[in-house]
Amino acid sequence: MNTANPLPQACATARVIEALAHTHLYDCYQCGKCTAGCPMAAQMDIAPNRLIRLLQLGRGREALDAQSIWQCVSCQTCATRCPKSVNCAGIMDALRQLSMEEGRVSPAQRRVMLFQKAFLDNIRRNGRLHELELIVQFKLAGFMHDRRFSLLFKDATLAPKLNKRKKLHLRGKKVRDRAVLRRIFARSMDHS
Amino acid sequence: MSRIGVFICWCGENIARTVDVDALAQEVSKFPGVRCAMNYKYVCSDPGQALVREKIAAEKLDAVVIASCSPHMHLKTFRRAAQLAGLNPYKVEMANIREHCSWVHHDRAKATAKAASLIRLSVEKARLDHELQPIRVPVTRRALVIGGGVAGIQAALDIADAGYEVVMVEREPSIGGKMAGLSETFPTLDCSQCILTPRMVEVGQHPRIKLYSYSEVERVEGYIGNFTITIRQKARYVDISKCTGCGDCWSVCPLKRNKSEFDYGMGVRASIYVPFPQAVPARPVIDAKTCAKIIRNGCGLCEKKCKAGAINFQDTDKLVEEKVGAVVVATGYKLYDIGEKQDKASLAGYGEYGYGQYKDVIDSLQFERLLSASGPTNGVLKRPSDGAEPKNVVFISCVGSRDNAKGLPYCSKICCMYTAKHAMLYKHKVHDGQAHVFYMDIRAGGKGYEEFVRRAIEQDGAKYYRGRVSKITQEDGKLVVRGADTLAGVPITVEADLVVLAAAMRPADGVAELAQKLNVGYDEFGFLLESHPKLRPVETNAAGVFVCGACQAPKDIPESVAQASAAASKVAVTFAADELMREPEIAGINEQTCVACYACLRACPYHAIEQAEVRTPRGVFVKHTARVNPGLCMGCGTCVAVCPSKSADLEGFTEQQIYAMVESLV
Numbered sequence: 019m020n021t022a023n024p025l026p027q028a029c030a031t032a033r034v035i036e037a038l039a040h041t042h043l044y045d046c047y048q049c050g051k052c053t054a055g056c057p058m059a060a061q062m063d064i065a066p067n068r069l070i071r072l073l074q075l076g077r078g079r080e081a082l083d084a085q086s087i088w089q090c091v092s093c094q095t096c097a098t099r100c101p102k103s104v105n106c107a108g109i110m111d112a113l114r115q116l117s118m119e120e121g122r123v124s125p126a127q128r129r130v131m132l133f134q135k136a137f138l139d140n141i142r143r144n145g146r147l148h149e150l151e152l153i154v155q156f157k158l159a160g161f162m163h164d165r166r167f168s169l170l171f172k173d174a175t176l177a178p179k180l181n182k183r184k185k186l187h188l189r190g191k192k193v194r195d196r197a198v199l200r201r202i203f204a205r206s207m208d209h210s
Numbered sequence: 211m212s213r214i215g216v217f218i219c220w221c222g223e224n225i226a227r228t229v230d231v232d233a234l235a236q237e238v239s240k241f242p243g244v245r246c247a248m249n250y251k252y253v254c255s256d257p258g259q260a261l262v263r264e265k266i267a268a269e270k271l272d273a274v275v276i277a278s279c280s281p282h283m284h285l286k287t288f289r290r291a292a293q294l295a296g297l298n299p300y301k302v303e304m305a306n307i308r309e310h311c312s313w314v315h316h317d318r319a320k321a322t323a324k325a326a327s328l329i330r331l332s333v334e335k336a337r338l339d340h341e342l343q344p345i346r347v348p349v350t351r352r353a354l355v356i357g358g359g360v361a362g363i364q365a366a367l368d369i370a371d372a373g374y375e376v377v378m379v380e381r382e383p384s385i386g387g388k389m390a391g392l393s394e395t396f397p398t399l400d401c402s403q404c405i406l407t408p409r410m411v412e413v414g415q416h417p418r419i420k421l422y423s424y425s426e427v428e429r430v431e432g433y434i435g436n437f438t439i440t441i442r443q444k445a446r447y448v449d450i451s452k453c454t455g456c457g458d459c460w461s462v463c464p465l466k467r468n469k470s471e472f473d474y475g476m477g478v479r480a481s482i483y484v485p486f487p488q489a490v491p492a493r494p495v496i497d498a499k500t501c502a503k504i505i506r507n508g509c510g511l512c513e514k515k516c517k518a519g520a521i522n523f524q525d526t527d528k529l530v531e532e533k534v535g536a537v538v539v540a541t542g543y544k545l546y547d548i549g550e551k552q553d554k555a556s557l558a559g560y561g562e563y564g565y566g567q568y569k570d571v572i573d574s575l576q577f578e579r580l581l582s583a584s585g586p587t588n589g590v591l592k593r594p595s596d597g598a599e600p601k602n603v604v605f606i607s608c609v610g611s612r613d614n615a616k617g618l619p620y621c622s623k624i625c626c627m628y629t630a631k632h633a634m635l636y637k638h639k640v641h642d643g644q645a646h647v648f649y650m651d652i653r654a655g656g657k658g659y660e661e662f663v664r665r666a667i668e669q670d671g672a673k674y675y676r677g678r679v680s681k682i683t684q685e686d687g688k689l690v691v692r693g694a695d696t697l698a699g700v701p702i703t704v705e706a707d708l709v710v711l712a713a714a715m716r717p718a719d720g721v722a723e724l725a726q727k728l729n730v731g732y733d734e735f736g737f738l739l740e741s742h743p744k745l746r747p748v749e750t751n752a753a754g755v756f757v758c759g760a761c762q763a764p765k766d767i768p769e770s771v772a773q774a775s776a777a778a779s780k781v782a783v784t785f786a787a788d789e790l791m792r793e794p795e796i797a798g799i800n801e802q803t804c805v806a807c808y809a810c811l812r813a814c815p816y817h818a819i820e821q822a823e824v825r826t827p828r829g830v831f832v833k834h835t836a837r838v839n840p841g842l843c844m845g846c847g848t849c850v851a852v853c854p855s856k857s858a859d860l861e862g863f864t865e866q867q868i869y870a871m872v873e874s875l876v
Contacts, residue, residue, distance in 0.1 A: 049608075049650045050694035055562075055680025059694070059701040068699055099562060099680055101613035 031078025034116060039108035046070045052096035052106045062086035066096055066106050069113070082120065087113040088127035129169075132159045145199045148190025149180065212337045213245040215271040216329060217262055219253035219278035221308055226251075228312035230322045234277075237326050241333050245269050254284050259291040266295035273297075273336040277305040277329050298341035300794065300862065305332040327875060334870045342794040342861060347841050349435040350535040351785045352377065356427055356724065359387020360767055361759025361774040362540035363409050368778030369538075370418040374785055377532045378413065379441055381720075382471075383424045384489030386410050387542055391472060391486075393581035393589075395767060396631040397662035403584060407488045414490040420532075423491055426720075428529060430727045433841040434754030435535045435790045445525040447496035447504070448482070453520035455492040459512035460484070468500050470586070474576045476594065477586025482512050482521075486584065496521075536754045536781045537728060539738060540774060541721050543760035545573055546610035546618060546714035553719075556734075557617040560609065562681045563711060569595040570689055570708045571682060573609075574628060577710045581635050591639045593708045600707035603636055604691045605629045605647045606679050610714030612650065618714045618735065623764040625712035626653045630663040632710060633672035645672040646704050648679050648693045656768070675702060682709060715764040728755050729816060738762050748777040753792075756780050795862035796843035797850060799836050804857040806834035810849035818842035819849060 032043055046067070053065040064072070064084040072081045081087070087110055096106035114131075117123050123131050136156040140148055160169045180186050193199060216238050220226035231249040239247035246269055252258050253276060265271060274297065276288050281304045289299035307325040315321040351374050355366045358380030366376045378385070389395075390410070392402035413419050422441050429440035448459075463480035470477040472485040479485075481501040484494050502509035503523055513521040549566035550559040565571045570593050572580075583589035593600045607629050611622040626649065633645035645666075652674075654660040666672045677694035684690070689706045717736040725732045729752040731739035738757045741749040748756045756777040759770040784790070799810070801824050811819040822837035836857075838849075849858040850865065859865055 047612075047650070048696055050677030050696035051680050052694075053696065053699075053701050054677055054692055054694035056701060065694070065696075065699050065701070067694070067696055095680070099615075101615045101678070103615050 029073070029076040029078065031082065031116065032073040032076065035073055035078070035109055035112045038112035038115060039105050041103075041105035041108055043070060043073050043104070043109075045102045046074065046104045047102060049101060051099050051101060052104075055095040055099050056090075057093060057095070058086070058089045058091055062089055066090075066110070070104070070106065070109065073109070081113055082117045082122050083124060084113075085124060085127055087117060088123070088130040090114075128163060129160055132156060132163060135159070142199070142203055143192075144190055145193030145196060146191065148187070149185045150187060151190055212243040212273060213269060213271050214243050214273045214275060214333055214336055215262070215265050215269060216241075216244055216247040216275045216277060216333065217253050217258075217265075218247065218249040218307075218325075218329075219258070219276065220249060220251045221278060221312075222251065225278070225308050225312040225325075228315055228318060228321045229307060229325045230318060234322055234325055234329070238277075238329050238333075241330060243337055244333060245271060253278055254287055259287070262288065262291050263295040266292060266297050271297065273301040273303070273339055275303045275305055275329060275332045275336050277307045277325065277332070279308040280304075280306050300342040301336065301339045303332040303336040303339065305329045330874050331871045334874045335867045338864065338867045338870055340861065340864075345792040345794050345796070345840050346789040347433070347435045347792060349785060349787065349790055350437075350533050351375070352532075352534045353536045353538060353781045353785075354379065354427075354437070354439050354532065354534040355538045355540060357387070357540035357542055357718075357759070357761070358382075358385030358413070358421075358423070359540060359542045359759060359770075360389040360406060360409075361542065361770040362387070362538070363406075363413055364771045364774035365538045365540055365758055365778045365781075366413055366419055367409065367416065368775050369781050370416050372778070372782045372785075374418065374782070376416075376419045377422065377439070377441075377534060378419055379422045379425050379427055381424070381426050382485065383446070383493075383495040384410075384485050384491065385413060385421065385423060386486075386488075386490065388575070389767060390488070391474075391575065391582065392578050393583070393585070394631065394635060396627045397656070397658040399631070399634075401583070403488060403582075407490075410488070410490040421491065422530075424495055427724060427727065430537075433839070434784070434792075436841060437534045437537060437754065439532045439534055439537075441530050441532060443528045443530060445498065445527050446493075447498070447501075447521060447523055447525045448494050449520045449522055449525075450491055450493040452518045453493045453516075454518050455484070455494075456517070458515045458517070459521065460494055462511045462515045464509065464511065465500055465502060468497060473579045473586050474573070476572075476576050476579045488584075496523075536756065536784050538756045538758060538774075538777045538781060539724070539728065539730065539750075539761055540757075540759045540777075541718045541724065541761040543715045543764065544718050545575055546616075546716050548573060548609055548711055548713050552617075554617070558615065560616065560711075563606075563609070563679070563709075564682045564684070564689075565711060568682070568684050568689060568709075569593075570600075570706075571711065572708070573711050573713045574625070574632070577632055581632075581639070589639075591636065598707065599640055599643075601640065601643050602704065602706045603633075603643065603645050603708045603710065604679075604689070604704055604706040605632055605645065605710045605712065606691075606693075607647070607649045607712040608678070608714075609711040611712075613714075618716070620714075620735065620764070621653065622712075622715040623653065624715065624766045626651075627656070627659055627662065627766065629710075629712050630654075630666040630672070634666045634670045637670040637672070645670070646691075646706070647672055647674045648677060648691075649674060650676070650678060656766075677702075715760060717761055721761055728752055730755055730757070748773055748780055754784060792841070793845065795845045795860070796840055797838050797845065797847065797858055797860050799838055799849075800857040800859070801833075801835040801837070803855050804835040805855045806836060807854060808836055809852045809854060810836050810858055813848045813852045815846065815848060816842050816844050818844070 050067045053059045053067045059065050064086050069081045090110040094107045140152045235247045235249045292302045293299045305328040353369045355362045355378045366378050370376045395402050425443045428442040431438045459482045460480045463482050465481040469475045470479040482494050482496045498504045579585040607625045610618050654663045675695045677696045679693040681692050691704045694701050730750045758773040758777040818839050824832040847860045
């Protein structure tokens, strides 16, 4: 695996992505094993291997604007099976992060972003998932964003099923050592 | 006082641009012992060499220093010139003022001063040079060929046809190697057995080839021209000099359900068996791991049935010695094991492809056996699980190869071609079937190769998808292959009845151990190292040992055969001379001062030092000593470095010379 960064000066986005994902984009030889194993690839506008190709070509803008980076479910199959050990899932994360920082999240994917934010907030507060709180927070944030009532009641029919599996607690449990949690978040927010 | 001549070369502009050659010649001529110093535009040219010869004669020079390029480039040239002028060639020294000076410096004054220092060193060395004579070693005109695959067969036949005796050692019960098991061969689709078996018979019947089948090389001693090889003949339990190969034994053997190694587990064989009907020698072997007589003294039917009385259950391994002058290594390859278990920690398997878990996921050699007319299914394509004819077959290339995560980053070179062949042969057998090929790149460089692959696609309708497969699962009796078509940019799923994995080529088992016995280098994957990838492709760094075939790198049949013939011609070259000449710059031991600690013996990487005794002319024992075998010594100087009593020294680089060189600088 090469250690030298072979990216030309022009590929600013690609450089940032490499740094964020701790991986070498030019190790990718476009075999497509990432796309082959991706459970979401059939729904994606730009498949994972093509996103990496765009970055290799210095067309990072197109990658940042892709819908597919928000469709990725972070299952890590791509990175696990990559014959060149390119951290494809990490690249997806990095693309999402950059897209958000630059305010380029496409309107169609805004809800995905809001969900992810709500999810992270939830973990930050509790150290574990509190489903009810997540649902409320996500739906409120979504409603504030696009003012559509339909979101509020979408999936409401799932409630009995969730209840049956004892997923709906009025009061969630929190982890005991919250200081550790704060440190984890502090460290992962520290890009340097 | 010595009479040394110094010749400074301009190398056109290469040296003269940076080094002031006139000033340099003037300065050098003042060095003690230098009789004359001159410069010339190209000392290596004919007039340049004439100048050297002329000066040697006119000035009665007793040593020469050429200040020019690297000795790798022209030491031989100047030694020859000196010899023509009547000077011992080992009294020529070179000072490298090109690579070590003019090419790497800019400052003219400093470069000139450095060149003067370099020449001073060489003058000091030349002053203490001894007159040496090349070492002559006799040659045993017999070659050992290790491995009886197509490369070994070709090499053995070529050497034998050139008039020299050949000893062939084959590990398996029959020669033929991997090629004997193939169905048809690309790009002409000629039947593998039809072209190979006549060559195997030739080896078996050749008056100058001695075949040791079911044998391995145990020990290698000696050096080029004079190797002594110890061969282990594994217990076969059948005396092949008595056996007629009638077949009564294996037809009577009740244990017929053993997995056949020759069929890669696709077929079965008895406990006493010949690997395949065309085997050479066509004599059976008893599998000691499964034979009831050997395991628990039962059965013994074959012994009762054998009219020739050839069966011997008391057989043991035997060691035999053979003397040879050159060795050809043709140990070939094996396939990468696709399953999870690996024989090396640096490798990983493909859990995601279900090999070993699903019966209908097989490797390429197994598929060859299913296609072969002499295979377990007599050439009728039946899948292993239920014997049904597969209507959709998926071929996956680069399994293991070009996969850093599995530990084999190299390209196995032949898989693109045989996968196209597989797709084609499949279509020839199953007319309403569909072949699907997942590939990353198609590497079809070779005569008629590209056309062959296009034929598979255009005429035989194989569907090619550019992309790797991520996972194979089994659902409702179908193998579900999840891959990608990166040209269309979409993931695709193919339901298959049979999946064939083109596994990477790896060097055969035990090659590293063999290489160590022969002092031949090998790379991180176990492929043997040639001396030079372009100019010495079949030589190794061990003199007299040659390589050919897939033990050196992945290669196909035409290339293996070409390389085998090349190796054979190198053997013939070795045998052409009456005596072999070796460079005399080797180590010597002062037996008067040697304390016989044998530190040198342990340090010597070439096993060139032996224990010896010093005796008076009447044979009275005086002392123990270490002694250098001049046939084996490569002149590395390791013994000189480790000798605590300073008894070891290296001709051409004596300690006296090195001290003199150092002293001249300080």
